[in-house]
Amino acid sequence: MRPRDGEGAEAFEEQRPRLLRLAYRMLGSVTEAEDIVQEAYLRWHGADRAAVREPAAFLSRMVARLCLDHLKSARVRRETYIGPWLPEPVTELGPDGDDDLSFALMLALERLSPLERAAFLLHDVFGMGFEEVAAALDRDPAACRQLAARARRHVREARPRFAVSPDEGRRVADAFLAASRSGDVAALRDLLAENVIAYADGGGLRAAALNPLRGFRRVAGLLAGIARKARYEPPQVLYAGPIDGLPGFLTRGRDGVLQSLALQIEEGRITALYIVRNPEKLGHLAEAAGVAVS
Incomplete structure (x- = not known):
């Protein structure tokens, strides 16, 4: 039947x-x-x-x-x-x-x-x-x-060689947020691995580097430049917690643009940054945070 x-x-x-x-x-x-x-x-x-x-x-x-x-x-x-x-x-x-x-x-x-x-x-x-x-x-x-x-x-x-506890991951992520917002290169030096790599996905719809940025100097330089531009009004943190299993954030800039950031951490240092700015990929996170995608 x-x-x-x-x-x-x-x-x-x-x-x-x-x-x-x-x-x-x-x-x-x-x-x-x-x-x-x-x-x-x-x-x-x-x-x-x-x-x-x-x-x-x-x-x-x-x-x-x-x-x-x-x-x-x-x-x-x-x-x-x-x-x-x-x-x-x-x-x-x-x-x-x-x-x-x-x-x-x-x-x-x-x-x-x-x-x-x-x-x-x-x-x-x-x-x-x-x-x-x-x-x-x-x-x-x-x-x-x-x-x-x-x-x-x-x-x-x-797969990372050394697992990071959730508490340690959150500590490093919070320290990174503070250092990147202030453009504190000395603090970033303590947080970023020498061979750190940053991926930024704008999908052609938002400003983003067209190729991955490799190495401390290039990544720290980018972060310091962004901090200078946003010195008086840093992005609003809408969410702080795991993103694809990594410590991360969802933020909204003063222009209303959303961005997610996830950090790969090994032995206390950030080895990779995964930045998503493509609005077509952030709708579900924006809905969960109760904001509109700009």
Whole structure:
């Protein structure tokens, strides 16, 4: 007997948070992830649900396939993207053990092929067996093992060598905020690693460096210059807390422009700054903060 629609909706809603995390990890976009999951919802209601023994695995396979199809067009768009591409910042990553997939690791996933990314996420992050992964990717299990192994090597290289506690991360982030607002280069010297790198994603819609800035002198010089311009009215902090698992901030400048900042910290020093200014990527954070995107 075919399940009633109410039963199908309830089963899907139980899986929705997990499916959204999977789609976000695949695509790096909250908006696109929500669209993919909504498409999966419509397909779920049209499926023969009585024949589905494990809704979680069935829906994960469906979402993975939809993401793979979507990435074909997304990859073309990213090849023409203006400046560095960063994932949309999120403040909550969920309770299923993937909280360490920060900006750095998301960028590592971006450098993988779509199949490598899917195999790694489905197996290593979301706990699916390789038989299930093979069914989702239409590959044999041995091939999926190889895909996941290649992806795992890239992710391992991008993972910070030394974990930072939340309290230590917050302390460094707060000290950085104070030093960058005042343009205190001496304080920045104590906070930034010599080989620090800053990525700024404006998407061609907001002013941002077209290439990553590398090294203390260039990054500190940029921050000092920004501080001079905003000396009498520094940006308003709308949120201070985790962004993609890293300590960060959401701020609004006197011109109304929103910006998110996440900091990669290793051994007490900031090794990377991930700055998102593209307004198309900040809508969900702005909504959570109760402000409009300018």
